[in-house]
Amino acid sequence: MKKFSIQLIALFFISFIAISCNKTTENANDDVENEGSHPKLILTKQGVDNIRKNLGNVPIFDKTLADTKAEVDAEIELGILVPIPKDLSGGYTHERHKKNFIIIQKAGVLFQILNDEKYANYVKDMLFAYAKLYPTLPVHPQTRSYARGKIFWQCLNDSNWLVYSAQAYDCVYDWLSKEERETLEKDLFIPFAKFISEGNPQFFNRVHNHSTWGNVAVGMIALVMDNDELLDNALNGLKTDNLNTGMRDNDGGFIKVEGLRLGFFGNLDEPFSPDGYYNEGPYYQRYAMYPFLIFAEALHNVKPELKIFEYKDGVLLKGVDALLNLSDADGDFFPLNDGQKGMSYYTAALVSAVDIAYKFGGENPELLSIAKKQDRVVLDDTGLAIAIGIKEGLEKPFTKKSVNLSDGKKGDEGGVGILRSDNLELVYKYASHGSSHGHYDKLSFSLHEKGNEVLQDYGLARFVNIEQKGGGNYLKENQTWAKQTIAHNTITVNEESHFEGKFEIGTKHHSDLYFYDDKNPNIQILSAAEVNAYPGTEMLRTLALIKDEDFERPFTIDLFKIKSDSKKQYDLPYYYLGHIMKTNFEFETYDQLNPLGKKNGYQHLWKEASGKPATDNTVFSWKNKDLFYTLTTASNANDELILARIGANDPEYNLRKEPSFIIRRKNTQNTTFASVIESHGSYSSVSELALNAYSSITNLKIVLDTEAYTAVEIITKKNTTKIFIISNKDNSTDKNHIIKIGNKEYNWKGSYYYK
Template sequence: MTTKIKIVFIVIGFIVLSCKDETTKNNNDQVSNQGHPNLILTKAGVEKIKSQLGSIPIFDKTLQTTKEDIDAEIALGIDVPIPKDFSGGYTHARHKRNFLILQKAGALFQILEEEKYAVYVRDMLMAYAKLYPTLPVHPQTRSYARGKIFWQCLNDSNWLVYTAQAYDCIYEWLSEEERHVLENELFIPFANFISEENPQFFNRVHNHSTWGNVAVGMIALVMDHDELLEKALNGLKTDNLKAGMKDNDGGFIKVEGQKVGFLANVDEPFSPDGYYTEGPYYQRYAMYPFLIFAEALHHVKPELKIFEYKEGVLLKSVNALINLSDADGEFFPLNDGQKGMSYYSRELVTAVDIAYHFGGNNPELLSIAKKQDRVLLDDAGLAVALGIKEGKDKPFEKKSINLSDGPNGDQGGVGVLRSEDLELVFKYAGQGLSHGHYDKLSFSLYEDGEEVIQDYGLVRFVNIEQKGGGNYLKENKTWAKQTIAHNTVIQNETSHFEGKYEVGSKHHSELHFYDDINSQVQIVSAKETNAYPGTQMLRTFAIIHDKDFEKPFILDILQVNSDNENQYDLPYYYLGQIMKANFQYTVLPELKPLGNSNGYQHLWKEATGKPSSHNSKFSWLNKGNFYTITTISDAQDDLIMARTGAKDPDFNLRREPSLIIRRHAQNTVFASVIESHGNYNPVSEFAVNTYSSISNLKVIYNDENYTAIQIEDVSKKVKVLLLANKDASKLSEHILKIEDKEYKWTGPYNYKLKSE
């Protein structure tokens, strides 16, 4: 019997066992057997915290900072304004501040036993109980599911997830009459509005719905409300929606036969490796409700064994997410992702603490917690604080990693290659739900936490009211989601899957092979056969640590085979100042967009050139380091220098450059080496090792079975990378004769001196 089926039986079991007559079932003044608090804080945990206060530095520091923050809010008084604004506006920001403050004030009441915090929580909740019954849906009409306190149900759900924790902390302090008012005037109507009145929001698989499911589930656990808990875990029994109906993000609300509810939102978006299909930015956002509700279920419904669900994927996902961050802890902006979001966020403080406490006390997580320099004011936060105090922390070692996508791990994935300070992120994943981009086989490159070749991320100024109310801007669809915005091949100026969600969501790339065992060569290869009908792509990245080079270098090999001749564009979105190119180019006297649609309309065509040799070189300086792309050129190639910002009247796009290799062919191989070399010190004004170490790069063999790339450095040493294009078995033996030399190797690739 599968874990999933077992859980469903357990859920049914506890609902049946707790069955009462209708009057008793809805008597929400009952307290659970262990009493309150019991969601995140527990009675036993509170007593343990109290006994340790003054001797656990990171916990004590967090407690003091929180106390100062909440005391300042209490002094200002309670403000529960009538909702009217988008994200970033006053009413939105105030209500968001309120739910964060409520949760913290509840924790302070339990830990410090100062009644002023309970009074503050009660009085604010009573203010909401008075306001909520009078509210229509929010006056801003942009969302597919408008909230009441906020412009979308998503933010209403945020409010309830946090507020349920505050209510749990003062539950036993309140009178029965006060609980009756809060539950019947505020919490039950609120939960029913999120669920029954907004099935298009509640009943689907998406981070939005996770928040909705958890909001209803958290308040259900506080009130011991079985009916609401069943909705949270398994969704609404019927939602009266047409299968395949779209939301305004372009994502499907529900497809026929799809399971919904919290358990489905664990089953579907997470791969067995813990990768979340929407990408790390939204995984970070969703980790809070996933783990907070899991912790609450663990405390209140231990029979569910929620942390064991799907082979413990919720705890496993925290490690996966940390591995999807750069050297500075900032998450790679795959799909819709705001740059700068990192594991210093409040969601990741929660995730790290809970994963440490319930996931076997991994000492590497303590090193992340030390960097975060704060903990949760609860049982998990105490466990982390004690672990740090006792010196149990160990460095979190980020190595090369390959994370599968899809609920069964068979829908492509993301590979991260790491060597010294270099990190290469290769995306060959599924669509990523409505936050996905059309960018199969795309990549980005980092050095010591700095972007070298970037992924654009999202087009949104989150919670900045001046920019579209802090919401997604139209250029997110017309630029950021389009294939030309990414470092991958574009055929005939048309995005992968024609930029259609319903097509892209049916397909994913396939891993060809991945190998990180050899410290000299970290390598990943993947295929894409559906982005363009009749066209197959195979892309391989290797970070090669070669003693004849100053630093490791990247080898990028992209093979394209098609039924017809096409125009192929391969952009590299480098960051920095151009230093030198070995080809002649002409700067255009008048800027014009590179194209008319599919994102091309947002690129200014600044200069064009033609290769002057069979290798084209392009160098730039960024953050004190020199970089060079050496790419194998065809005489008929166009080398285009472009920059974002065309047809952008509101200046919503960053103005950033790219080098685009344009080629007309039926079948072709794009092969390039990307080097980091030398440095420039503006204080000493010394420039060191400013030129590429590659003297010659060429394809010496290519057919459907094998590809061989030859690299000659400036000291005349010649190396060869050999690739098996079909047979990726690690055990297969290969023999390939190139000119007068025979190469023998085992496995999908080999890197060696040509003379060996």
């Protein structure tokens, strides 16, 4: 009965809105000649008219509107709260000012759609409270940032405020008097825009997601005020001594990059590849997509001559598609570089991205299925288009397939590949460094199944917006652990991180694609090379996701070939999640734990146990959730097998205490690591029954390893033999190969062979 009453109230509310707004539209149309030019950024006059005409008939839009109204009404009841800034992220003043800019943007939208002056008055009162406060503010008292804001501890968050507040101002612009507008612009908006740009060129004149927010903030308010000078600064950067010089964050310093275009266009040119991949990684691509796309929509509406959605061959719209493909089965973004796990396409930034991409990208019906899962839309023209499409049943499933996304401005700086087969997703990173948010982990990978991590990438060391943990900001362990090479599933040489763990070296280099092939639905494969991470050492890693009838589910072949100019120590970790089931080697556990090393991330790993291979095959099995996994690797007699756990030298418990299995090969010059990772079987906690809990492999062997070719033989429990061969020197798809292994001859065309 209660549920039925709520539904009746909701239906009444939507019907009331529709009737009221239709009347408002009729009245507005009678007096259209007396109206001004606003709103014009995100909402437009025609768009508002279309929204009002459709209210009550577009369920997902109506639901979003009702939810937004309830949220804003609750804030209006609290009154205007504009405290003196003092806190880092997560603290009261930070969160209060953050809430303010989000709510006034929504209130402005409600005023336009519902024509209720309650919302315009709230926006006006809030803006005037800031206009009174802002001239009195020094820079923020917290000194952690390289560019301190006034309302927030960093200019980045001040820019967030202005991006949203500009939209609110646009919605009430014509409703305000000329004198009121002049006061707001003189005391608040112009000083605000100049502070985050001219007052902080080290923040504004860069290529970085921070600068994107700054450029867009200045650009959005410039469009509202028709201020050409501010708009030019936003689009092209400041005309200062730093002209044509970009500054990239270098963990406390900056590196100048000569000839780099600045401003909004520069931030479109440099970080995005032609495929829409953003070099900082999906976590920050998600964060940057909101300002990128919201400003693009505003430019489309106000400056259509710029043809912004066609810029760089439509890179912004490609960016949305790339981001969606960089998510797992549950919609969570893969945590490449600095990335917090759990961030997904359900975030508000991706709601707007999906809506904008649908409206301005040809109304791809696959995007409707994502929007339907998000279960809310933006309250503007783009959200209405989505709502109508869903209502008319036009959606099609967004099908994620294997994809190889290039990195770099020209697409020639490596990339990220996602291999997909059934429920398995393998993410292979062979990209550029990724600006200040990059990690030192060339040729690393992670493995996912059904939305769960099997072999993980650690992500970042940060508790975002949780005040108790460093004010919600990056912890020192992000540098000492998360960015270091040993924290990732890739080779570390001599316990030194790639590029010495130095930004100024790593940012100059990238890995290179050797070959990628997804044409065969049963074999998804990617191979990449790295020759700069360690001078004198060349690395070639090939990862293949193979579907074979002799295996229950697709399995992964991991072939890591190393050529060096001298003998070295190689550590190859696998950061598995779950509980060890069984190994085929004996290991010694330690009563007293010691760190695995002293620096470069090793100081954060407890050495819990170690052993030696029992045979020429090492088998390591574990259970994660309700599935079993087995890593089978071809062993050398002198390998050391290490069971480690994150958490050493972590007195404040800033790191997750997760396990790792490390294969260590000492005093070796040239070598190849060959492994197979299987997903198999299942366990039910209800029936307490384990099915197919053991590996399907009886033997894994490297049967050929020369400069030209590497071949791995797999023998299954069904007594079948599989052979996988890669051409190490010729990646041509047209090259014919003939080689003899033992008494058998193999011939094929292309860069690899599997049968």
